[in-house]
Amino acid sequence: MNRLFLALMLLIFWLPSHALQIIDDRGVKVTLAKPPQRIVSLLPSLSETVCELNHCARLVGVDRYSNHPASLRALPQVGGGMDPNIEAIVALKPDVVLMSIASRASERLEALGLTVVALETKSHTDVRRVLDRVGTLLGVDDAQRVWRVIDAGVSAAAQSLPPKAKNLRVYFEVNRAPYAAGAKSFIGESLQRLGVQNIVSPELGPFPKLNPEYVVKADPDLILISERNFAGMLQRPGWAGIRAVRENRICVFPAELADIVIRPGPRMAEGARLMAQCIASKGLSQ
Incomplete structure (x- = not known):
């Protein structure tokens, strides 16, 4: 009993009083002696979340797509979320690396002694949870204030x-494979709150890859797509007969606006407003 008591006391004294623990979306328990001061983010929505929680200064490196706020463009870029530059990340000596659970780089980074927090942001519920996880990491007491602003903004839209x-x-359409925003994605959930009908069935998942014929048969009244994915869409077999195409009910978001709409983070309310503007100007104007 004395040995057990001594071991417990040593463990208590060994861990700093301000140590923190979170369980990431892989189910991995991550323990840090203190809130990280050097953070590498490999996902734009996570970079934006750190900044929205007023700790942008802790970011020392980001992926090539993290461009908001503008100050992030001055940071070292370490590749993409799916193809990160491992050597560049290690060289930055981060206390923690934030990344998507879809990335395969977590095991490589952890094998090199780095701490990884992998998070999933496909739905509104995911965004709320990720705000809490990142808030805990940063030592922010009320990260949910950001969600309350997002929620109110979507309702206003x-x-x-x-x-x-x-x-x-x-x-x-989120990618010209084509991949679509399904009803269970954060985009689909925002569209549902805006009151419109998503042609993609919920059972297909958040971001399903579709046969282009699926869209032809569904014959949507309105299409939303980014400028970077729009090229060639009108030339797909059968698409000239889709009502949205025939009547020019297509909203093509330029890159800077598409980034707002397709990122599940602090700018989701702004994304909902952009989609509402599209619906009002293209979907309801004829």
Whole structure:
């Protein structure tokens, strides 16, 4: 008993009083002696979350797509979330690396002695949870204040649309494979709150890869797509007959606006407003 008591006391004294623990979205328990002061982020939405929680100064490196706020563009870029430059990350000596659970780099980074926190941000619920996880890491007491602003902004965007928007059938393409924003994605959930109908069935998942014929048969009233993915869309077999194409009901978001709409983070309310503007100007104007 005395040995057990001594071991417990040593463990208590060994761990700093301000040590923190979180369980990331892999189910991995991550323990840090103190809030990290040097952070590398490999996902734009996570970079934006750190900054929105007023700790942008702790970021020492980001992926090539992290561009908001503008100050991030001055930081070292360490590749992409799926193809990170491991040597560049190690050279930055981060206390923690934030990344998507979809990345395969976590094991390599951990084998090199780095601490990894992998997070999932596909739905509104995911965004709320990630805010809490990142807030805990940063030592922020009320990270949910950011969600309350997002939630209120999405509601305001929905209230800006008339009831007839409910009759509108919408297709949102996130990648020209084509991958779509399904009903269970954060984009699909925002569209649902805006009151429109998503042509992609919920059972297909958050971001399903579709056969282009699926969209032709669904015949959406409105298409939303980024400028970077728009090239060649109108030339797909059968797409000229889609109502949205025939009647020019297509919203093509330039790159800087597309980034807002497709990132599941602090700017989601702004993304909802952009989609509401699209619905009002293209979907309901004819």
